[in-house]
């Protein structure tokens with residue numbers, strides 16, 4: 001038989017679980033927002049000179065159409081090398097990852 005104490009303990013642990021889940025979820029939202037902003041800045045700083053977003057000039061959405069994260073990552077890693085028509089990517093691996101996801105989530109998803 002489940003006593004009052006059992007229910008109380010279960011209730012408390014459930015509250016604690018949902019509490020920490022909510023915190024984790026909140027933190028994930030903040031991180032997501034921050035990396036979106038960082039991706040936006042990286043793109044504007046490093047790519048926008050030569051790539052428009054939905055415009056006539058070398059549209060990044062067309063250039064990356066149908067690509068997944070690994071494809072875009074491979075392109076950015078070869079900038080300045082095999083792809084010498086672009087300057088080398090000066091950021092860290094983490095910044096590269098942020099930029100890849102910004103292009104996919106922030107720019108590609110706006111495709112008509």
Ligand code: HEC
Pocket residue numbers: 043046047048049050051058063064072075076083085086087089
């Ligand atoms: C100095 C100008 C310049 C800059 C800066 C630049 N690109 Fe490019 N990019 C180009 C040119 C030119 C092409 C080739 C377009 C074509 O095929 O006609 C290209 C092509 C691409 C392609 C298609 C794959 C390929 O190699 O043809 C991707 C993806 C791309 N760029 C991503 C980026 C990203 C991401 C950045 C910023 C980190 C960036 N580019 C910065 C000039 C630039």
